[in-house]
Each structure stands twice: as C-alpha cells, then as structure tokens.
Amino acid sequence: MLHYFPTSITLLLVVLNGIPISDADEAEKAASKVPLPSVCENDDPLGMISGSIADWQITASSTYPASWVKGCSEGNARLFRPNGLAWCAKFKSSSEWLQIDLGVRAL
Known part of the structure; x- marks a missing residue:
C-alpha cells in the first residue's frame, strides 16, 4: 500500500512494492497509479x-x-x-x- 501525502509535505522517498523510488517525479507518477479508497474505512483516532x-x-x-x-x-x-x-x-x-x-x- 502506498500512502499519498498532501503537497505541503516534502516527499523524500517512496517505496513501491519494495523498490525505492528516489526521484520525486517518478514517485509522484507511481503514487498517482495506486488506487485509493474514496472513503476512509476507519475514522477512529490513531x-x-x-x-x-x-x-x-x-x-x-x-x-x-x-x-x-x-x-x-x-x-x-x-x-x-x-x-x-x-x-x-x-x-x-x-x-x-x-x-x-x-x-x-x-x-
């Protein structure tokens, strides 16, 4: 599972299926291909x-x-x-x- 973070957070490294993606543009492309649920399954406090x-x-x-x-x-x-x-x-x-x-x- 890959988590998408708001743009106010600097993305340093994404690991997709165990493979680190250090280039920010490549990481953004990879993140855009991962389906995210439209509704949060659990909204309890962490x-x-x-x-x-x-x-x-x-x-x-x-x-x-x-x-x-x-x-x-x-x-x-x-x-x-x-x-x-x-x-x-x-x-x-x-x-x-x-x-x-x-x-x-x-x-």
Whole structure:
C-alpha cells in the first residue's frame, strides 16, 4: 500500500512494492497509479493523543540532542502534551519528518 501525502509535505522517498523510488517525479507518477479508497474505512483516532501509539513507534528524521534542549524526543511529537513538551527537529528544514509505525505491513 502506498500512502499519498498532501503537497505541503516534502516527499523524500517512496517505496513501491519494495523498490525505492528516489526521484520525486517518478514517485509522484507511481503514487498517482495506486488506487485509493474514496472513503476512509476507519475514522477512529490513531492514538497519538491517547498514548495508544507508544513512543517506540515514533521515529524522526532528527532530534535536538538532549544536551541542547531537554524534552525534544520523538515521543513528545503528540498533540496536547500536558507537560508542554514537543518534538524538536535538529535542523530548521522542510525535509524533517516523523514516521509512525502503525504495526501494519504495507507494500
């Protein structure tokens, strides 16, 4: 399964059927050929707010080192953190990303 992301997110790499496609134009062409459901099959929350998604399921492109700023780990990349903490990317760049492992194998 290939997921299409809104244009506000920079596409860095698409893996289609186990083959990485690094060229953005080729990735866009490949993504346009994958049928997407017109209606979301499940509109329940994913678990980022409730904590159902564990910290180990969240990966980031980079994180501020703890020696620079405390509390910037990927695990803090959630809405409405009661402690006010948040994920902080190490670099101010549009190529920073978060990846959430939903526990489902996708091709």
